[in-house]
């Protein structure tokens with residue numbers, strides 16, 4: 241691990257994990273849409289009228305729900321993208337259900353192919369502050385202005401515009417293979433993918449899925465009910481992303497990236513057997529916060545969480561609260577758990593933590609690299625208490641309480657050490673603390 245900046249490294253590592261899992265999910269959903277595109281039209285051709293009718297209305301329900309949940313969760317980027325998709329679907333259902341050669345229908349189709357993906361890209365790229373607070377109106381204008389321009393262009397002289405552009409359409413591929421749109425679409429995909437790889441995923445990076453649904457619809461516009469199919473798939477995919485996002489919010493600690501206390505409580509509810517729980521606390525964390533600021537304190541927590549998650553013996557780490565972590569070992573092998581804890585305690589203590597450029601008190605003003613005295617690497621240590629579930633105990637609360645008491649003993653003993661209760665025999669025994 242590079243010693244240059246532990247905080248940055250840790251954040252990158254946690255972000256990397258999030259991004260990885262989110263990308264895999266997106267890839268899975270993209271595959272789902274491709275497979276649906278290949279399989280469902282054939283199935284729909286022989287389906288009942290009721291099924292077709294249902295499919296026609298499903299995008300409204302699914303995308304409507306996805307949009308609503310996005311705005312409620314404050315995922316405004318995603319919310320606006322869903323609005324664009326709903327607008328595109330409305331346009332298809334109300335204006336494009338006749339042969340494209342009629343009137344200005346073909347022009348509307350081309351406008352859809354070119355403008356809707358562009359809007360998705362714009363919402364993906366817009367700064368967050370535009371989409372939050374009092375900027376909603378500005379964000380809406382982003383969508384309304386190009387739509388009004390297209391509407392004005394088409395409304396002025398539809399026949400004339402169509403006649404003028406018809407030759408171009410033929411030249412450029414024409415309906416139903418508007419390869420002219422292939423280039424911008426590929427550009428939008430690249431721009432969105434690039435943006436996603438740079439920024440931290442917060443569950444709002446669904447632009448590629450929206451683009452994909454639009455692209456598959458536009459390029460297969462002659463396939464029956466293609467828009468209903470693709471927008472239904474998109475609605476399902478977005479709802480699934482939102483469910484996963486809620487899961488992460490509910491069961492993961494956003495600062496450190498490890499599971500949170502709710503997740504531990506849920507895990508402990510059904511647990512049986514001789515599992516073990518270790519409580520871990522960062523030593524003198526308050527003085528660290530006071531000396532270098534809260535942001536550096538956060539970096540310490542990330543570093544500790546990241547190191548603890550590498551614990552052996554099948555241990556799983558949870559942030560219990562503040563600077564305290566819990567590790568749950570499903571194993572009954574006391575010696576193995578102790579060895580794993582000891583190894584991780586040593587790793588943390590040996591790591592030279594380089595403080596970021598921060599002023600005491602949390603100010604983020606940059607130091608002048610040449611004049612400011614360099615802060616020497618800091619040593620972070622943790623104390624631990626390990627308790628094993630007993631046969632005479634019914635709930636996990638007692639095990640956690642005992643692990644906490646042992647942690648307190650470790651603090652009393654000078655910190656940077658582990659205290660564990662004695663290995664449990666079948667008969668209830670009196671607890672003794674050992675080093």
Ligand SMILES: Nc1nc2c(ncn2[C@@H]2O[C@H](COP(=O)(O)OP(=O)(O)OP(=O)(O)O)[C@@H](O)[C@H]2O)c(=O)[nH]1
Pocket residue numbers: 495521522523524525526527529533534535536537538541561562563651655
């Ligand atoms: N930076 C940061 N600080 C936190 C967070 N949660 C709790 N804290 C701080 O953690 C500190 C906990 O300090 P104490 O409980 O006094 O313990 P300590 O200083 O670690 O001392 P010992 O446990 O006795 O070694 C408090 O100052 C809290 O403000 C957090 O998420 N980020």
